[in-house]
Amino acid sequence: MNATSFDALREQVRGQVITADDADYDAARAVHNGMIDKRPAAVVRVSQVADVIAAVNHARDNGMPVAIRGGGHSGPGFGTADDAVVVDFSATRGxxxxxxxxxxxxxxxxxxxxxxxxxxxxxxxxxxxxxxxxxxxxxxxxxxxxxxxxxxxxxxxxxxxxxxxxxxxxxxxxxxxxxxxxxxxxxxxxxxxxxxxxxxxxxxxVDMVHAGIIIYPLEHAETVAKFYRENVAAAPREFGAFLAFHQGPPVPFLPEEWHGKPVCIVVGMWTGDPAEGPARWQPFLDAAPVAGSMVGPMPYPALNSAFDGMYPKGLLAYWKAAFLTELNDGAINAHLEYGKRVPSIQTAVHIYPIDGAVHDVGIADTAFPNRNARFSPVIACHWADPAESAANIAWVRDFAAALQPYSETAGYINFMDGDDTSRVAENYxxxxxxxxxxxxxxxxxxxxxxxxxxxxx
Structure with missing residues (x-):
């Protein structure tokens, strides 16, 4: 469909209709994952609901799929598609x-x-x-x-x-x-x-929280992982923290000798009585030798955006995810094996706890059915050099395969990649x-x- 075919749609929307003839088309079609190179028929930067209705009607009447872009973070790049009408909400963020x-x-x-x-x-x-x-x-x-x-x-x-x-x-x-x-x-x-x-x-x-980012040498990762497993199981719901495997980030509280080296990290926060915050984190500081740490009061938004600078738009990305009913030794060993080979500073291997209030909701109460799982491990590989793509994708796939024997059948939809669409039925x-x-x-x-x-x- 050529650009002139969208003239009628342009007359119906208050936002922008961007097609291949427009100078900003390449910028408009880009999503967060730099691996995605799709050429939609048009990107409609909507300004209001009326624009959305017009875009959907135009796509349906002309036999084109609709791609929906909110934040644009989708690993598979579902915020765009070849020959699609992209409904782009980047101008509506109120x-x-x-x-x-x-x-x-x-x-x-x-x-x-x-x-x-x-x-x-x-x-x-x-x-x-x-x-x-x-x-x-x-x-x-x-x-x-x-x-x-x-x-x-x-x-x-x-x-x-x-x-x-x-x-x-x-x-x-x-x-x-x-x-x-x-x-x-x-x-x-x-x-x-x-x-x-x-x-x-x-x-x-939720206002100020008692946050913790504790980084350990990888040689102590098994000790940390097993301690984390037991501590989180017994912790009050006000304590939310995940276990992670990264390369040491270039942050002020981590000595430079650890930057870029494989490390184990615990990140999270205590939202209960502020006076209890130090006591909630002290066991993690004592669990194993610490390479660097930052523990103390912090505004919740500051923790929620602490890692944003590491993930600029345009990095190449490939993801996998799973659910675990327990963080058993087999699952820990898989993380130890592949965690020592995290391929980039931006790659994040996280194990999120999803018990507590998540289990208060029944399996059939919402479409999200994974209410029996206690942990959700995700493997989110990011890198900058296209020459590294094949090796990094292979690392993610091998890691996911090593974790599979200890995982539930389903995986977390938000971290599934484009080659996981055949798993949709089992995921739900x-x-x-x-x-x-x-x-x-x-x-x-x-x-x-x-x-x-x-x-x-």
């Missing part, structure tokens, strides 16, 4: 907080840094991701693991309502009292059911059939298929 009602409504292009900045002014927060530049919409629709999930549940567990443009161009609100089936599907089912234009969240009192397990029914109701033609796609029934 967050409105109701401090009395302890809720916030955010536009679909907001990042967690945007969201946390708005809510922190009122001493409030909800479960977000680990990196502030991650989009609120994408993380939430796929589940939403973060520092606060042990205390307050997943991001999707805190979703109160969502406004959605469906495949037929209708505008709906989904909540516990309106379009309840759609609301159920949105909480974990990804962008399969329509274009979410805004989301309303429940907020919680007992909820997949219902998701297919709802997909068939709201998107029978599979217009929204640039995602971890659920086939309409």
């Amino acid at each position: 967050v409105r907080v109701d401090p009395a009602g302890k809720t916030a409504r955010t536009e679909a292009g907001a990042t967690w840094a945007d969201f946390n900045h708005a809510t922190h002014a009122f001493g409030l927060a909800t479960t977000g991701g680990i990196v502030g530049s991650t989009g609120v919409s994408g993380l939430t629709l796929g589940g939403g693991i973060g520092y606060l999930d042990r205390k307050y549940g997943l991001s999707c567990d805190n979703l109160l309502s969502a406004d959605v443009v469906t495949a037929d161009g209708k505008f709906l609100t989904a909540s516990e009292t309106e379009n309840e089936d759609l609301f159920w599907a949105l909480r974990g089912g990804g962008g399969n059911f329509g274009v979410v234009t805004s989301l309303e969240f429940r907020l919680h009192p 397990g007992p909820n997949y059939g219902r998701l297919q029914e709802i997909k068939g109701k709201y998107d029978p033609g599979n217009l929204f298929r640039v995602n971890q796609n659920i086939q309409p029934q």
Whole structure:
């Protein structure tokens, strides 16, 4: 479809319609993952819901898929696609907080840094991701693991309502009292059911937290991992921390001799009584010799965006994910083996705890079914040099294969890559059939298929 075919759409939107003839087309089609090189038919930088409706109608009537871009962080690059109409929310990032009602409504292009900045002014927060530049919409629709999930549940567990443009161009609100089936599907089912234009969240009192970033020499990783396993299992829900394998980051509190070397890290925060903060972290400081640490009070948004500088747009990326019912010795050994060969300073191997409040929600209560798992390991490899792509992809795949014998069948949708789409049914397990029914109701033609796609029934 040539650019002139979009003249009618240009007349219907207040935002921009960018096609291959426009000077900023290459910038507009780029997503966070530099490996993705797609050529969409048009990128529509929407300014309001009316623009979304026009873009969806145009794509459907002309037989083109719709790709939805919020923060653009999708590892597989699902924020763009060849010959698609990209609905780009980068110009719509507003967050409105109701401090009395302890809720916030955010536009679909907001990042967690945007969201946390708005809510922190009122001493409030909800479960977000680990990196502030991650989009609120994408993380939430796929589940939403973060520092606060042990205390307050997943991001999707805190979703109160969502406004959605469906495949037929209708505008709906989904909540516990309106379009309840759609609301159920949105909480974990990804962008399969329509274009979410805004989301309303429940907020919680989170202001200053007692944060910890503790870095250990890799030779002590087994001791640290086993200590972490036992400590987190017994910790109150107010303690949220993940175990990680990285190359030593160039941070002021880590001596330069450790920069770029394989290390083991524990990162997290205590949100309970501030006076208890030092005592909650001291066991981790005593568990093994420490190469460097930063422990103390910190605004929650500061921790949530502490690693943003390491992940600029344009890095090449390849991801895998799993779920563990227990962090057993086999799973730990797989991390020890591959953790010593982390290939870049930007690569993140994290093991997130997802017990506590996550387990208060039933398997069938939302589309996110993985309520029996206690940990979610993710392997997020990032690098800058294309010449390293083959070796790094092989490392990720081999790592994931080594972890598989100790993992559940399902994996975390938000960290699945493009070659994992065949696993969608097993990732949703007992909820997949219902998701297919709802997909068939709201998107029978599979217009929204640039995602971890659920086939309409």
